[in-house]
Amino acid sequence: MSIIYNEQNQTISLHTDNTTYQMKIGPLGLLLHTYYGPLMDGDASYGIIYRDHGFSPNPHDTGRDRTISADTLPLEYPCEAAGDFRAPALSISTEDGVLIGDMRYQSHRIIKGKYSLKDLPAVYAEESEAETLEVTLKEKFSEIYVTLQYGVLPSLDVITRTALIENRTDRKIILNQAASGSIDILSGEWDLIHFQGRHAGERSLERVALGHREELVGTRRGVSSHHQNPFVIIAERKANEEYGACYGMNLIYSGGFSCNAGTDAFGRVRAVMGIQPEHFDYPLEPKETFQAPEIALACSNEGFGRLSRIYHKMIAEHICRGPWKNKQRPVLINNWEATGPNFTAEKILSIAKKASELGVEMMVLDDGWFGKRDDDFAGLGDWYVNEEKLGCTMGKLAEDIRALGMKFGIWIEPEMVNEDSDLYRTHPDYALQIPGRDPVLGRSQLVLDFSREEVVDHVLDQICEVLDECKAEYVKMDMNRPLCDVWSLNSDTESRGKLQYRYVLGVYRFMEKLLERYPDLLLEGCCSGGGRFDAGMLYYCPQIWCSDNTDAIDRIRIQYGTSFGYPVRTMGAHVSACPNYDTWRSTPINTRAVVAMEGTFGYELDLNHISEEEMNEVKDQIRTFKKFGSLLHNGDYYRLTDVMNNHQEAAWMMVSEDQSEAILNIVVLDVTGNRPQRYIRLAGLDPEATYTDPVTDVVYPAAALMSIGFPIPRPHFPGTEWTRGAAEYEAFQIHLIKN
Ligand code: GLA
Numbered sequence: 001m002s003i004i005y006n007e008q009n010q011t012i013s014l015h016t017d018n019t020t021y022q023m024k025i026g027p028l029g030l031l032l033h034t035y036y037g038p039l040m041d042g043d044a045s046y047g048i049i050y051r052d053h054g055f056s057p058n059p060h061d062t063g064r065d066r067t068i069s070a071d072t073l074p075l076e077y078p079c080e081a082a083g084d085f086r087a088p089a090l091s092i093s094t095e096d097g098v099l100i101g102d103m104r105y106q107s108h109r110i111i112k113g114k115y116s117l118k119d120l121p122a123v124y125a126e127e128s129e130a131e132t133l134e135v136t137l138k139e140k141f142s143e144i145y146v147t148l149q150y151g152v153l154p155s156l157d158v159i160t161r162t163a164l165i166e167n168r169t170d171r172k173i174i175l176n177q178a179a180s181g182s183i184d185i186l187s188g189e190w191d192l193i194h195f196q197g198r199h200a201g202e203r204s205l206e207r208v209a210l211g212h213r214e215e216l217v218g219t220r221r222g223v224s225s226h227h228q229n230p231f232v233i234i235a236e237r238k239a240n241e242e243y244g245a246c247y248g249m250n251l252i253y254s255g256g257f258s259c260n261a262g263t264d265a266f267g268r269v270r271a272v273m274g275i276q277p278e279h280f281d282y283p284l285e286p287k288e289t290f291q292a293p294e295i296a297l298a299c300s301n302e303g304f305g306r307l308s309r310i311y312h313k314m315i316a317e318h319i320c321r322g323p324w325k326n327k328q329r330p331v332l333i334n335n336w337e338a339t340g341p342n343f344t345a346e347k348i349l350s351i352a353k354k355a356s357e358l359g360v361e362m363m364v365l366d367d368g369w370f371g372k373r374d375d376d377f378a379g380l381g382d383w384y385v386n387e388e389k390l391g392c393t394m395g396k397l398a399e400d401i402r403a404l405g406m407k408f409g410i411w412i413e414p415e416m417v418n419e420d421s422d423l424y425r426t427h428p429d430y431a432l433q434i435p436g437r438d439p440v441l442g443r444s445q446l447v448l449d450f451s452r453e454e455v456v457d458h459v460l461d462q463i464c465e466v467l468d469e470c471k472a473e474y475v476k477m478d479m480n481r482p483l484c485d486v487w488s489l490n491s492d493t494e495s496r497g498k499l500q501y502r503y504v505l506g507v508y509r510f511m512e513k514l515l516e517r518y519p520d521l522l523l524e525g526c527c528s529g530g531g532r533f534d535a536g537m538l539y540y541c542p543q544i545w546c547s548d549n550t551d552a553i554d555r556i557r558i559q560y561g562t563s564f565g566y567p568v569r570t571m572g573a574h575v576s577a578c579p580n581y582d583t584w585r586s587t588p589i590n591t592r593a594v595v596a597m598e599g600t601f602g603y604e605l606d607l608n609h610i611s612e613e614e615m616n617e618v619k620d621q622i623r624t625f626k627k628f629g630s631l632l633h634n635g636d637y638y639r640l641t642d643v644m645n646n647h648q649e650a651a652w653m654m655v656s657e658d659q660s661e662a663i664l665n666i667v668v669l670d671v672t673g674n675r676p677q678r679y680i681r682l683a684g685l686d687p688e689a690t691y692t693d694p695v696t697d698v699v700y701p702a703a704a705l706m707s708i709g710f711p712i713p714r715p716h717f718p719g720t721e722w723t724r725g726a727a728e729y730e731a732f733q734i735h736l737i738k739n
Helices: 303-318 345-358 394-403 422-426 453-470 496-517 552-563 589-596 612-634
Strands: 003-006 011-015 019-025 031-038 090-094 103-112 131-139 144-153 158-167 173-178 181-185 190-198 201-209 214-218 231-236 246-252 257-263 269-275 282-284 289-291 294-300 332-334 362-365 407-412 474-477 522-525 543-545 602-604 636-639 649-655 661-668 690-692 699-701 731-738
Touching: 003 103, 003 131, 011 131, 011 144, 019 294, 031 103, 031 181, 031 294, 090 158, 158 173, 158 181, 158 303, 173 269, 181 246, 181 294, 190 214, 190 257, 190 552, 201 552, 231 257, 231 269, 231 303, 246 257, 246 269, 246 303, 282 289, 282 496, 294 303, 303 636, 332 345, 345 362, 345 394, 345 612, 362 474, 394 407, 394 453, 407 453, 453 496, 496 522, 552 589, 552 636, 552 649, 552 661, 589 612, 589 661, 589 731, 612 661
Parallel strands: 332 362, 332 602, 362 407, 407 474, 474 522, 522 543
Antiparallel strands: 003 011, 011 019, 019 031, 090 173, 103 131, 131 144, 144 158, 158 289, 158 294, 173 282, 181 269, 190 201, 190 231, 214 257, 231 246, 246 294, 257 269, 636 649, 649 661, 661 731, 690 699, 690 731
């Protein structure tokens, strides 16, 4: 039993293999949060000291007792309007704008297996792998109910949370905010780690000290965004990669979100995360319910490395679905950086032919094959093949690609429409826009109203016709602008918040229906690179294009940040041409491959244009990737350097679950004359064993590799015994086998 209700103490404890999460039905039925940390038995509520905190309000039913205040108690689902002035998880008002909501415990039940959510992605598990706790809170003065659901996955060390809000009154109410979960921490000094960025610079780790103010991260863009990621860590001030306490909050949602974290007047931390509350104003009619998206919590007492590995496993095995979830992904080549939207079938075939000779397994045809799409001003929405431009049908192109022994995939951007398109000319109402105003453009395109089923179905039907014709094994699903002037002809969606929520559900519905129709399809997510890299999308797409920035050195930082919340096998990463189109930096093709192998691995250039020597390297790279694919993608992942602060080298490694082998990756970032030897301290090996590098035959004691470290190799000058220091941007990939 992982969920234990102690009637005497009125505590409910949620145990995973290594952690405990505890709540208590407190005075007046307030649901208190008492503990989240290493496995524990007993009642942690001794930590809550009841006293008059000085002018903090008290519920009326405490009478003359001023020691009970929602403003100072740690709460499971803090609600505005009950005297708690800290960041709320729930905020409700009447239609006239009166804030209400004094939520008290009503009942709870413990159920076998993990709950699932209708229309929303969620962690899934076998019945024997999980338990569910449901706690129902009732508003003291009305028939408003909140059911908090908790999924406990003991062997994963994950606890999921969500909230279902029900209006059983006879009047409409407005949800100003309905977060997915919150954490209250009683003591200690804490930091917020979040992953900020921009297009071509996603998920850069930033760490800020939580002081006596609220830190707000999130996005108003309607998608999870390049700018902030819906994964954050609340870390003890001294915590690092290997030591210290930290909590992860991973929101399984692809729309606008926010996380509010801060320290209150008495030094206690609260972090609340969920759908972006600004302009949410979700109207809830009598009998209507609102389901908040799920958030997955994890807690590590051994630093961020362990926390990340928990999420890697959770996402790889309990979020990603379908036949590709555990299968090695095909090495693909994508034509975008080579051709942009200007190509013919002949050109695509010439790229595919060379790629197949070198061992690439799949050709992906990117943007430009449909409608009048010769640049990015026209064509989106017209999902019929431009045969004139291609010079043949899509079926014929696919057949020719398959004749080369390759699989075939295409790019789509189903949520979008250009004004210059047949779809827009026929159905202008299908686009989100405000009547009487010019629509705001983004990359010269408008967003289709995916909150409406008929719009989703129309686009899906068109795309399916093309997929039926070419029998694509892979689809890259892009989304290249944020939601801005949000207004729908659909009368159900009276608020911006409700429309944006329904829009996200529409996107999920599109993907679900696509996968129902083509169950073997490998779907890759994309949003101008990595602008929608979140656990919600990963429920449908086992991989997401990580960034439009394919510069290997920039990519190291982007993939480093991404690796905190997401596994390597979900990160779309390709080798591209040099100098890089964006940074104009040149790196060796080996380095580009080592970095792309910290991801799904593929190519994004015309391989006809590289040297003979590089072509041989490409052949070797593909052989290496296929040989070590399982270790690279399924091994336990260790970050070995802090790339935000160490500018000398970057290193990471993957270790097989049984510790029998490992692969170490090093990229040298900076060099200097007569340089001191540098070492990379390894992790995750069996400390009692020795490991051999089969290329050099050197035998290393693992304990020494994990304390002295692995010396950064000094390559030989060709044909001599002399060695040199590694060059700037030179990369090494070292296989270690346990003896
Ligand atoms: C986005 C994607 C790119 C490419 C282009 C095509 O920017 O991130 O990979 O598909 O769109 O327009």
